[in-house]
Amino acid sequence: MDQFRLDSLDVFAAIVRCGGFRAAALERGVSSSALSQTINGLEDALGIRLLNRTTRSVAPTEAGLRLLQRLGPALTDIRLAVDDLNQLKENPSGTLRINAPGPAIDHFLCPAMFDFMDRYPDIKLELISEAAVIDIVDQGFDAGVRFGKQLAQDMIAVPLGPALRYAIVGSPEYIAKHGLPLSPNDLADHNCIRRRFPGGTLVSWKFANGEEALDVLPEGRLTVSSAHNELQAAVAGFGLAHVFEDYATPYLASGRLTEVLKSWSPLLPSWYLYYPSRKHSSASMRALVDFLRAYDWKLPDVPA
Numbered sequence: 001m002d003q004f005r006l007d008s009l010d011v012f013a014a015i016v017r018c019g020g021f022r023a024a025a026l027e028r029g030v031s032s033s034a035l036s037q038t039i040n041g042l043e044d045a046l047g048i049r050l051l052n053r054t055t056r057s058v059a060p061t062e063a064g065l066r067l068l069q070r071l072g073p074a075l076t077d078i079r080l081a082v083d084d085l086n087q088l089k090e091n092p093s094g095t096l097r098i099n100a101p102g103p104a105i106d107h108f109l110c111p112a113m114f115d116f117m118d119r120y121p122d123i124k125l126e127l128i129s130e131a132a133v134i135d136i137v138d139q140g141f142d143a144g145v146r147f148g149k150q151l152a153q154d155m156i157a158v159p160l161g162p163a164l165r166y167a168i169v170g171s172p173e174y175i176a177k178h179g180l181p182l183s184p185n186d187l188a189d190h191n192c193i194r195r196r197f198p199g200g201t202l203v204s205w206k207f208a209n210g211e212e213a214l215d216v217l218p219e220g221r222l223t224v225s226s227a228h229n230e231l232q233a234a235v236a237g238f239g240l241a242h243v244f245e246d247y248a249t250p251y252l253a254s255g256r257l258t259e260v261l262k263s264w265s266p267l268l269p270s271w272y273l274y275y276p277s278r279k280h281s282s283a284s285m286r287a288l289v290d291f292l293r294a295y296d297w298k299l300p301d302v303p304a
Contacts, residue, residue, distance in 0.1 A: 006078075008042040011035055012050060012064070013071055017140050020058045027140075072137075080282055092283040093122035099136055100145035102129045103227055104271045107246040108160045108297070109145065116291050123284050132198050137276055142285055148269035158289055160271040161297035167245045167265060168205070169257040171237040181240075181260055184214045191239035192218030193230045205242045208266040218242070 018024040021032040050064035136144040184207045195203040207214045224230050227243045234241035251257040
């Protein structure tokens, strides 16, 4: 077997994780042709094909899959070994990639991360907004954020901020025209602004009042995919929206929105940052976790 550069193994893993040469090249800031040459050299050195390439897709061969199974933990150990050198520096350094839903980034991560980056100027951050539940290790993320503590057993979870609450809101003009709903059952007579998850499922509206609980699948003319758009439609008087209270607070304070069915909105678990429970975490990851554990969670004002 001919000699090859160890970094070509990292390139191979990145191409499989990103699903192709172009996406991996964008992530690494190089050209697709450079990565193609690296893989060609690696396959020549090993004497076996690792990737099946077509004009539309790239997929690992059986040999490639077998190599990846051994390669993943080894590359992680190498990265941690190199990152341990950060302990000899005054400030941790490197890049942290965090995957989180939009609301968590808007109201918790972004404000906290601005302060974190001021404290650790040598750390770079990537905040990727995504609602779907993913394998953060397989997708190359250092940490993820999800709602509640329903996480894999091999993950460590750190709460972000206080408990959450959904609010049902509408403009004063809409409520004056269509009436005030007194119970979740009254929503059948209202135009509800619906939201659809990336996977296609419609978001249901959950209610609880004492021991009574209801799960309502709203009906309405408009369906969107983001809380921002849902809120825009409510402010425009188009119907009732179901959003995290943090989104609605400045609009409620300014009088542009009115909350309804407040007694039916229960408290929910907080957001959680989660990351693999490895024996040794990187210096930058340890700095992030320590920072978040001590952070004073004051929600920012959002212009109304």
